[in-house]
Amino acid sequence: MKCQQCQIGRYHTTKAPFLHKLNGQIMVLPDAPAFTCDICGHTAYTDSFLHRMEFLIDRMEDVDSTGSYKPVKLSPNEKTGWQTTRRSR
């Protein structure tokens, strides 16, 4: 896979910290599945990871707006695959 930024380098699978700002707070996932360019160092995240993050962030924003915060449970043993089930609204 070619680098989206420099169009020269190639991505290698790696783990990279994923940062997201949510309601004035920074959320950090230290071991997100990602790709890093071997030339310019550009980092891209896997589609499946971003899709899951989108869902989690969406859910967290929902919870926050109601005033009751339920932390999303993350198991350290499930670094490679998070199991999230979509709730119907």
Ligand SMILES: [Zn+2]
């Ligand atoms: Zn690059």
